[in-house]
Amino acid sequence: MPLLRAAARRLAIFIGTVVVASIVIFLIVQALPGDVAQTTLGMGATADAVAALRERWGLDQPLAVRYGQWLVGMLHGDFGSSYITGASVVSQMAPRLAVTGWLVGFSVPLSLLVAWPLGLVAAMFRRRWPGAVVNALSHIGLAIPVFFVGTVATIIFAVNLGWFPANGYVTLGTSVSRWASHLVLPVASIVVVQACFLARYVRAGFIDVLTEDYYRTARAVGWTRWRGLVRHGTRNMATSLVTVVGVQIASLLVGAILVEQVFVLPGLGTMLIQAVQARDLVVVQDVVMLLVFAVLLLNFVIDMVYMAIDPRLARGGRG
Amino acid sequence: MTLLAIDDLSVDFGRHHRPALDHVSLLVDAGQRLGLVGASGSGKTVLASAVMGLLPDNAHLTGTVRFQGRDLTRLPDAAFSRLRGQDLTMVFQEPMTALDPTMKVGRQASEVRRLHTRCSAAQARAKVDEIFTRVGLDPVSQIADAYPHELSGGQRQRVVIAMAVMNNPSLVICDEPTTALDAMVQATVLALLVEELDRVDAACLFISHDLDVVSSMCDDVAVIHGGRIVETGGVDEVLDRPRHPYTQGLVATARIDAVGPGQRLPVIDDFSSTSDLVQAASEQCDTPAPTRQDR
Numbered sequence: 224m225p226l227l228r229a230a231a232r233r234l235a236i237f238i239g240t241v242v243v244a245s246i247v248i249f250l251i252v253q254a255l256p257g258d259v260a261q262t263t264l265g266m267g268a269t270a271d272a273v274a275a276l277r278e279r280w281g282l283d284q285p286l287a288v289r290y291g292q293w294l295v296g297m298l299h300g301d302f303g304s305s306y307i308t309g310a311s312v313v314s315q316m317a318p319r320l321a322v323t324g325w326l327v328g329f330s331v332p333l334s335l336l337v338a339w340p341l342g343l344v345a346a347m348f349r350r351r352w353p354g355a356v357v358n359a360l361s362h363i364g365l366a367i368p369v370f371f372v373g374t375v376a377t378i379i380f381a382v383n384l385g386w387f388p389a390n391g392y393v394t395l396g397t398s399v400s401r402w403a404s405h406l407v408l409p410v411a412s413i414v415v416v417q418a419c420f421l422a423r424y425v426r427a428g429f430i431d432v433l434t435e436d437y438y439r440t441a442r443a444v445g446w447t448r449w450r451g452l453v454r455h456g457t458r459n460m461a462t463s464l465v466t467v468v469g470v471q472i473a474s475l476l477v478g479a480i481l482v483e484q485v486f487v488l489p490g491l492g493t494m495l496i497q498a499v500q501a502r503d504l505v506v507v508q509d510v511v512m513l514l515v516f517a518v519l520l521l522n523f524v525i526d527m528v529y530m531a532i533d534p535r536l537a538r539g540g541r542g
Numbered sequence: 543m544t545l546l547a548i549d550d551l552s553v554d555f556g557r558h559h560r561p562a563l564d565h566v567s568l569l570v571d572a573g574q575r576l577g578l579v580g581a582s583g584s585g586k587t588v589l590a591s592a593v594m595g596l597l598p599d600n601a602h603l604t605g606t607v608r609f610q611g612r613d614l615t616r617l618p619d620a621a622f623s624r625l626r627g628q629d630l631t632m633v634f635q636e637p638m639t640a641l642d643p644t645m646k647v648g649r650q651a652s653e654v655r656r657l658h659t660r661c662s663a664a665q666a667r668a669k670v671d672e673i674f675t676r677v678g679l680d681p682v683s684q685i686a687d688a689y690p691h692e693l694s695g696g697q698r699q700r701v702v703i704a705m706a707v708m709n710n711p712s713l714v715i716c717d718e719p720t721t722a723l724d725a726m727v728q729a730t731v732l733a734l735l736v737e738e739l740d741r742v743d744a745a746c747l748f749i750s751h752d753l754d755v756v757s758s759m760c761d762d763v764a765v766i767h768g769g770r771i772v773e774t775g776g777v778d779e780v781l782d783r784p785r786h787p788y789t790q791g792l793v794a795t796a797r798i799d800a801v802g803p804g805q806r807l808p809v810i811d812d813f814s815s816t817s818d819l820v821q822a823a824s825e826q827c828d829t830p831a832p833t834r835q836d837r
Contacts, residue, residue, distance in 0.1 A: 350599060436639035442596055443634075444705055445627030445657040447619050454653075458644040534689040535643060 226530065237523040244515045249290050252508040259306055259504055280306065293508075302509040307501050312509045315494065320513070322392060323490040326479050329410045331472055334417035339457075341418065342425020347452065349430060357422065364419020369478070373412040373485035380408060390487040409486045413479070417471060424467045428460030435459070462533045469525035473518040544608075545713055545745050546570040546593065551605035553585075553592055562588040564769040565605070570745050572712065577760035577777065578749045579792065585769040586749045587635075590717045593747070594632055595622045609713070628658040631706040633735070635718040637698035641690040647701045648674075648686025654705045673704045676741075677734055696727035703735055710742045717749045732759065753796045757781055765789045 260276040261268065277283050281292065296303060302312040341357050348354035381389035387408050393401040429452060432438050437459075441451040480492025491510055498506035530536045546569070553563040563585045570576050580586050591597045593607055595614055607614045609630060614622065634640045642650055651674070652666040661669075671682050677700045679685045690698055699719065706714050719735060720728040736759055739746050750756050756763055756777065763780050765773040765788065773786040784790045 436634065436636055437642040439596055440634060440640045440702070440705075441642070442623075443594055443626055443632045444654045445623050445625075446653075447623045455642045455645070459642070462644075533644060535691050 229530065229536075230527065233523060233526045237519060240519050241516060244519065245294060245512060246290065248508060248512050248515065249293060250286075252504050252511075253286065255504065259502065262502055263306060297509075297512070303505045305503050305506050307503045312506055315506070316491070316509065316513065318394070319489055319491050319494045321394075322488050323476065323479050323483070323492065325406055326409055326413065326482065326488070326490065327472060327475050329406065330413040330417060330475065331468065333410065333414045334421055334471075335468065337414060337418035338421035338425050341422040342460075343429055343449075343452065345422065345426040346429030346433060347449065349426070358426070361419040361422045361426075364416055365423075367416065368481070369412055369416045370481045370485050372415050373409065373482055376408050376412050377485070390485075392486075392488045405486075405488075409482045409488060412485075413475065413482055417475070420471070421464070421467065424464050425460060428463045429456055431463070432456035432459050458532060462529070465525055465528055465532065469521055473521055476514055476517055543572045544569055545572045545574070545610065546747070547606075547608040548589075548593070549606045549608070551589075551592060551603070551607060553588055553597065553601055553603050555598070555600055555602070561769055562601075563592065566766075566769070566771050568764055568771060568774075570713065570747055573743055573745050574762065575739070575746045575748060575760040577756035577763040578747060578766060579751060579753060579756055579763060580766035581751060581792075584766045586751075586766055587717055588769075589766070590632065590715050590747070590749055593715060594626065594630065595619075624658070627654050627705075627711075628709045629712050631709070631711040631714050633699075633702055633706045633714060633716040633719045636722050637695050637702055638722065640702055641698060643690055646687055646689055647693065647698075648688075651686070651701060651705050651708065654708045658709050669708065670704075673708055674701075677701075677704045677738065678730075679704070694727075695723050696731060699723060699727075699731050700734065703731070703738060707738045707742050707744070711744050713745045713747065714739060715747045715749070718751070720755065721750075721752075735759075753781060753793065765792065 258273070258277075260273045260280065260282060264272055264276060274283075281289060284292075293303065300313060302316065304311050305315065341361070345354045345357035345361070349358075377389050380386050387404050388401075389408075392405050395402045432452060432455070438451060438455060441455040442448070446454060477492070479490060480496070482488070483490040483492045484496075491514065495507065495510045495514075497503075498510065548566060548568040551563055551566045552561050554561040566585075566589065568576075568578075568589075578586055578589065588597070588601075592601075592603060593609075593614070595617070597603065603615060605615070609625070614625075617625070641647060648667070648670055651670045652663070655661065655666040655669050656663070659666075667686075670686060674682045674686060679697060679700050685693065685697065685701075690701075693701070699722075703719070716735065720731050723731060732755065746760075748756065748760055760777050762775065763777045764771050765780065765786065767786075767788045773780060773784065773789045780789060781793055784793050
């Protein structure tokens with residue numbers, strides 16, 4: 224089965240990359256200047272007290288041992304404990320991961336849902352005014368940073384109209400309606416910018432399809448302009464879009480930080496910023512590892528999606 | 543009975559280019575096989591696209607194309623689309639790229655049925671199986687379940703032909719349907735095409751640069767050069783006694799066996815005695831390909 228073999232190969236590459244990434248992240252965090260124990264206890268601490276703390280945190284162990292402990296711990300779901308609060312990192316990370324997950328999870332499908340018709344119209348009418356309008360809009364959308372959109376949205380829809388809360392977050396378990404209302408503006412802000420960005424790729428993909436022989440065939444057998452493009456263009460256009468969407472999700476995971484700041488959402492980005500400021504290196508190391516893992520996992524999933532969309536990749540044959 | 547009447551048709555791409563078609567008039571009767579021969583760039587494919595209503599957006603068209611009495615040039619897209627694939631179909635030159643790479647060929651073929659006939663998916667599929675069997679796609683179920691890249695060029699062109707004759711059209715336009723295939727496959731695909739055209743009793747506008755193919759399959763022939771029809775008539779008459787210098791050249795250059803050892807092969811220019819013809823031909827070559835679109 225060539226499909227299974229290809230998938231297994233991608234999986235092996237994925238695992239290898241994750242291991243290499245973990246080593247790099249670990250070494251970088253270790254190489255940061257300053258001794259955590261010394262910093263924690265303050266300048267006046269005795270050498271004995273510092274040494275005792277280093278021993279308690281396991282900082283006196285050789286690098287390889289500490290890396291091994293970190294890696295094995297993570298595999299068991301134990302990401303270590305914060306130097307500052309002593310709380311387990313997992314218990315802090317889980318609720319924040321959920322916030323970032325909701326943000327990205329809603330934004331990406333909605334962006335695609337908006338970008339698809341925009342790109343379709345822009346491609347079909349590329350020589351006429353509707354195409355020009357969509358094109359101009361998507362350029363404007365690209366030029367506006369997401370935090371600006373978020374701020375303007377807050378002023379209009381939260382402060383002036385009072386439709387949605389301006390900031391903060393309520394968990395899904397507490398109240399579904401309040402959870403949803405807190406997510407509307409952050410998600411909408413991301414979607415506005417993302418949809419503009421993606422619409423350009425959707426447009427380019429559909430324009431390619433318009434010049435393809437199979438689109439001419441579709442027209443020749445009786446598809447109208449629009450229905451033929453939707454029917455025989457969408458899947459072909461999607462093959463060129465998958466990579467872009469993957470990169471976008473990855474950058475959103477990290478970039479959601481801006482939106483989290485604007486709307487005071489307790490997401491991963493906020494957690495990372497706080498940890499860096501407090502020099503809570505265990506937390507920094509874990510959050511970065513989690514983000515890198517998510518991005519690598521995403522690339523792996525994208526490869527799989529590629530195979531699902533484009534049969535030429537999954538099923539071998541004469542070119 | 544006249545099926546297709548092209549009258550004074552001109553097509554150009556933008557104001558500053560020479561017309562790709564220059565006041566072309568052509569008649570195709572019901573059941574007639576009309577060959578259209580000419581060199582590349584002579585306007586053959588533009589003519590086919592104009593009849594099918596599939597010219598690129600930047601094309602500018604004047605004149606009329608009457609099909610079954612209706613002027614196609616004034617037909618809105620929705621009405622035209624009901625005609626395409628039903629009464630008026632096309633077989634393209636390039637079987638490698640003519641099919642959607644992301645859809646199984648059986649499904650693409652059954653679409654052609656369902657677009658024009660009210661029928662269930664199962665009925666459409668049964669029709670596809672029937673036609674696929676007829677055009678020699680064997681084993682049918684395996685081929686219907688294949689993606690285009692899993693088929694050979696000959697198999698793909700059989701699929702395209704199956705799609706073209708699926709709904710018993712009255713006119714099939716073939717744009718160099720065998721040019722992209724190797725010689726062995728060419729002969730069988732051509733035989734299949736003739737068989738299918740006979741079966742559905744369709745007229746055919748057969749575009750080619752291959753005089754042998756045209757003389758074996760067509761009743762009549764039209765010669766196009768520089769966007770103009772320069773000669774029309776019965777196949778035997780035109781090919782045996784060509785009157786226009788361009789046709790004379792075309793016929794002579796196709797007869798390699800008439801050239802003795804050591805003799806120079808004839809080229810078209812040997813016969814284009816009138817200088818304006820040479821001029822027209824060279825200018826035609828300078829015209830950029832019009833199909834590429836901006837983004």
